[in-house]
Amino acid sequence: MTKPILEMKQITKSFGSLIANDQVDLTVQPGEIHGLLGENGAGKTTLMNILYGLYRQEAGEIYIDGNPVQICSPKEAISLGIGMVHQHFMLVHNLTVTENVILGQAKKGQLFINRQEAAAQIKAKAEEYGVELDPWAKIEDLTVGLRQRVEIFKALFRGARLLILDEPTAVLTPPEVEQLFQLLTNFVRQGNSVICITHKLHEIKTICDKVTILRGGRLVGTYVTNEVDADELAVLMVGEKAVTPVKSRKSGNNKVFLKVENLTTELDEGDSPLNQLSLEVYEGEILGVAGVDGNGQTNLAHCLAGLKQPKDGKMWWAGKEMNGLSAKVLAEQGLAYIPADRHGTATAMGMSLAENLICRRFSLAPFSCKGFLSPKAIEHYVQAKIKDFEIKTPSPLVRLAALSGGNQQKVVLAREIDGEPRLIIAHQPTRGLDIGSTNYVHRVLMEAAQKGASIILLSTELEELFAICDRIAVLYRGQVMGILPAQETYLREVGLMMAGRVEPKGVDDHHH
Amino acid sequence: MTITIKAKGRSPIVDHSFTVLLALVLSLLLTMLLIVLIGQNPLIALASLWEGAFGNAYSIGTTFNKAVPLILAGLSVAVGVKSGFFNIGAEGQICVGGLAATWAALTLPGWLALPGAIVAGALAGGVWMLVPAFLKIKRGVSEVITTLLMNYVGLYLLSYFVHGPLREPAAAGTISLPQSPAIPEYARLPLLLPGASRLHGGIILALVLVAVVWLIMQRTTWGYRLRMVGLNPNCTSYLGLNTKAIILSGMLLSGALAGLAGASEILGAQYRLRDAFLPNYGYDAIAVALLAQSNPLAVLFSATFFASLRSGAGMLQRTVGLSSSLVFIIQAIPIIFIACAAGKELLKYFLPAKKGKVIKNEPTADI
Numbered sequence: 001m002t003k004p005i006l007e008m009k010q011i012t013k014s015f016g017s018l019i020a021n022d023q024v025d026l027t028v029q030p031g032e033i034h035g036l037l038g039e040n041g042a043g044k045t046t047l048m049n050i051l052y053g054l055y056r057q058e059a060g061e062i063y064i065d066g067n068p069v070q071i072c073s074p075k076e077a078i079s080l081g082i083g084m085v086h087q088h089f090m091l092v093h094n095l096t097v098t099e100n101v102i103l104g105q106a107k108k109g110q111l112f113i114n115r116q117e118a119a120a121q122i123k124a125k126a127e128e129y130g131v132e133l134d135p136w137a138k139i140e141d142l143t144v145g146l147r148q149r150v151e152i153f154k155a156l157f158r159g160a161r162l163l164i165l166d167e168p169t170a171v172l173t174p175p176e177v178e179q180l181f182q183l184l185t186n187f188v189r190q191g192n193s194v195i196c197i198t199h200k201l202h203e204i205k206t207i208c209d210k211v212t213i214l215r216g217g218r219l220v221g222t223y224v225t226n227e228v229d230a231d232e233l234a235v236l237m238v239g240e241k242a243v244t245p246v247k248s249r250k251s252g253n254n255k256v257f258l259k260v261e262n263l264t265t266e267l268d269e270g271d272s273p274l275n276q277l278s279l280e281v282y283e284g285e286i287l288g289v290a291g292v293d294g295n296g297q298t299n300l301a302h303c304l305a306g307l308k309q310p311k312d313g314k315m316w317w318a319g320k321e322m323n324g325l326s327a328k329v330l331a332e333q334g335l336a337y338i339p340a341d342r343h344g345t346a347t348a349m350g351m352s353l354a355e356n357l358i359c360r361r362f363s364l365a366p367f368s369c370k371g372f373l374s375p376k377a378i379e380h381y382v383q384a385k386i387k388d389f390e391i392k393t394p395s396p397l398v399r400l401a402a403l404s405g406g407n408q409q410k411v412v413l414a415r416e417i418d419g420e421p422r423l424i425i426a427h428q429p430t431r432g433l434d435i436g437s438t439n440y441v442h443r444v445l446m447e448a449a450q451k452g453a454s455i456i457l458l459s460t461e462l463e464e465l466f467a468i469c470d471r472i473a474v475l476y477r478g479q480v481m482g483i484l485p486a487q488e489t490y491l492r493e494v495g496l497m498m499a500g501r502v503e504p505k506g507v508d509d510h511h512h
Numbered sequence: 513m514t515i516t517i518k519a520k521g522r523s524p525i526v527d528h529s530f531t532v533l534l535a536l537v538l539s540l541l542l543t544m545l546l547i548v549l550i551g552q553n554p555l556i557a558l559a560s561l562w563e564g565a566f567g568n569a570y571s572i573g574t575t576f577n578k579a580v581p582l583i584l585a586g587l588s589v590a591v592g593v594k595s596g597f598f599n600i601g602a603e604g605q606i607c608v609g610g611l612a613a614t615w616a617a618l619t620l621p622g623w624l625a626l627p628g629a630i631v632a633g634a635l636a637g638g639v640w641m642l643v644p645a646f647l648k649i650k651r652g653v654s655e656v657i658t659t660l661l662m663n664y665v666g667l668y669l670l671s672y673f674v675h676g677p678l679r680e681p682a683a684a685g686t687i688s689l690p691q692s693p694a695i696p697e698y699a700r701l702p703l704l705l706p707g708a709s710r711l712h713g714g715i716i717l718a719l720v721l722v723a724v725v726w727l728i729m730q731r732t733t734w735g736y737r738l739r740m741v742g743l744n745p746n747c748t749s750y751l752g753l754n755t756k757a758i759i760l761s762g763m764l765l766s767g768a769l770a771g772l773a774g775a776s777e778i779l780g781a782q783y784r785l786r787d788a789f790l791p792n793y794g795y796d797a798i799a800v801a802l803l804a805q806s807n808p809l810a811v812l813f814s815a816t817f818f819a820s821l822r823s824g825a826g827m828l829q830r831t832v833g834l835s836s837s838l839v840f841i842i843q844a845i846p847i848i849f850i851a852c853a854a855g856k857e858l859l860k861y862f863l864p865a866k867k868g869k870v871i872k873n874e875p876t877a878d879i
Contacts, residue, residue: 306752307749307750326752327749327750327751327752328751328752328753329752330752331751331752337750339750341746344744344746345744345746345747345750346747346750347744347747348739348740348743348744348747349743349744350743350744351739351740351743355736355739355740359740359747359751360751362733362736363733368732368733371732371733371734372731372732372733373731373732373733373736375731
């Protein structure tokens with residue numbers, strides 16, 4: 001038997017109290033395309049970052065070709081023949097393909113670069129792998145698929161024998177996916193290997209020889225893809241979760257509060273556009289929106305919050321049209337929005353806790369009067385909120401950046417869920433939080449629903465959705481695949497829909 | 513999450529004060545070394561520098577007169593930094609501020625002349641900012657480039673006016689200098705200690721504006737908006753505030769402050785408009801704001817520090833016999849050191865993401 005090209009044994013890595021990888025094993029043979037499957041937060045990227053030298057493991061060993069190695073930096077990883085293609089490409093846009101590929105590759109003492117020679121090599125290599133790549137094209141003129149190809153060639157020209165691809169098909173069109181697969185197949189035919197991080201089941205079935213599944217930082221197992229079917233993979237990925245129903249509150253009544261019909265958005269970078277999306281949320285209900293990141297969650301949240309105008313479709317709340325209302329007006333009329341990006345959007349980290357708490361209402365009485373802020377009124381309010389929301393801080397004047405993630409999120413919650421909002425859009429509100437803070441966020445949301453607010457909880461964590469939602473809508477490529485009651489029995493179906501395995505169906509409203 | 517708090521260490525203000533102090537000590541040592549190298553006694557040089565800046569009522573007055581434009585232009589840069597843009601254009605705004613103030617002082621009647629000239633200076637500085645503001649808001653052009661380029665337009669516009677329309681009429685048979693006529697007595701900022709020093713009312717204007725700018729930034733909803741845009745424009749958009757209008761208002765305020773620097777210099781110190789009447793003050797103002805970490809109250813002190821270097825250097829030249837180019841070097845050394853110390857602050861404008869350090873230590877969902 002040949003030596004495995006890579007063996008990772010008992011890899012453990014934690015971030016604070018969160019264990020991202022717990023004694024994970026991974027073995028990759030030469031000539032193999034190996035899938036790495038798992039939900040968001042399962043520990044796939046952490047494991048690969050360890051392999052690429054971006055993180056150091058706390059325990060466990062790595063063997064390349066049977067030899068134990070220490071990988072402390074990407075440079076060392078590259079010298080061992082490991083190449084990584086990140087989801088976000090790292091290319092110089094106004095340089096040519098050749099220049100990007102040879103960037104930083106000059107030998108010691110070499111003064112001039114031979115572009116002609118390098119271009120010829122690139123062309124030859126592309127032909128060898130059966131794909132097209134114009135060495136003289138500028139990156140800015142290339143499609144996303146071709147840019148990815150340049151990234152792959154960058155790795156190849158640095159001598160990669162083991163190529164790590166992070167969600168390679170997330171940004172590609174179907175024909176581009178096919179070409180990528182062909183390139184990879186030709187690459188491994190020469191005895192090289194590929195690790196492909198993904199949560200798309202059909203891709204695993206199409207190109208991977210083996211698949212290793214991670215769940216919650218732990219290894220579920222490694223399987224030969226021919227021996228398991230996609231449904232089994234889905235269950236293995238999602239797991240037979242012990243879902244503890246925290247839902248002691250009464251579910252919402254039968255009055256529809258929010259109605260969204262055929263919502264469609266323009267194409268944009270980063271997130272799937274919405275495609276004729278329809279859903280309804282009842283009064284006092286928590287509607288979970290499940291789905292892999294980037295399937296339209298951000299667009300949906302932005303449309304509802306008035307930060308983006310849909311191309312088509314209508315939204316009503318309490319029977320009144322929401323289209324065209326600005327974010328400010330919506331917020332004033334009782335819409336609370338907790339964005340996914342706490343640092344980049346929801347707060348100004350450099351401002352004080354107090355200033356972040358009042359940023360929705362600083363221009364209103366009693367916080368200001370005739371354009372002047374009223375420090376006393378602000379302090380009074382802020383102290384009350386700090387107490388109500390159990391925000392741990394030395395003082396209200398401390399910069400928000402100095403607080404822990406959990407306390408920062410409490411500040412956002414305290415601000416947004418102020419004055420009994422009618423509609424709350426919570427996008428990944430527990431991302432990066434520890435268990436205590438997560439529970440706290442859940443409690444606040446459930447209390448708000450109890451008081452009659454309608455809530456849309458967009459999350460990639462199924463556990464979270466099943467724990468606190470009444471119904472779960474599954475989002476896939478900007479469409480609602482289906483809406484199911486949040487009961488354990490539907491876990492498997494939700495998992496399948498997340499992977500796009502079920503035909504989209506209309507809004508299911510039999511449950512009320 | 514304890515890591516993040518530990519990593520923060522001392523408070524940022526203590527941290528900054530320490531860096532600044534270190535920069536000042538180092539620049540002083542380097543200056544003394546330089547003086548030793550040219551064969552002079554560094555202690556005597558230091559003493560005469562002090563003597564020149566604060567030795568008697570007259571020199572103190574001169575120091576504070578030089579501080580006035582630095583305070584006002586420093587406030588201009590500081591307001592920019594706090595509101596998220598970098599005003600390199602104070603130099604040009606000073607020029608047009610002085611130009612407009614001169615014109616108003618020569619044109620407006622009696623009691624209206626002085627207040628009118630001050631307002632005209634501020635307006636002109638603000639108007640000069642309109643072009644960079646428009647380009648930034650509508651076209652996304654970096655204000656670092658546009659404000660800098662507008663400096664040259666301002667300088668040459670000033671030059672055109674002192675050589676042309678505003679040039680003092682020549683007496684018969686002579687050629688007049690390229691400068692405006694002297695502004696009338698009633699349009700001048702009064703001398704505060706007549707006889708003892710040339711200290712003029714501009715310092716009061718500067719002190720009031722330090723307080724006003726502090727008040728605006730810290731105590732008004734306008735300042736709150738400006739600071740929020742400065743720290744995270746995404747957040748203001750998310751809140752549904754008009755981010756572009758806020759940026760525009762901040763840029764106009766910044767331009768007006770620099771315009772006032774030019775106006776007060778003409779109305780209080782020079783009385784006549786000349787070519788490049790405040791050379792490099794607009795650029796020194798950047799150092800002033802960096803040293804003060806854009807805190808309006810600290811601008812007062814850092815401007816005075818730079819002004820004392822300018823006024824002390826003259827004495828240094830006379831007593832120790834330093835050549836004038838060396839004096840410029842001695843003035844430049846602390847600026848370089850402080851720029852290095854404040855480099856982190858500067859870098860923020862050229863790095864895309866403004867994210868806190870905290871993020872790296874925190875696990876995210878993407879693991």
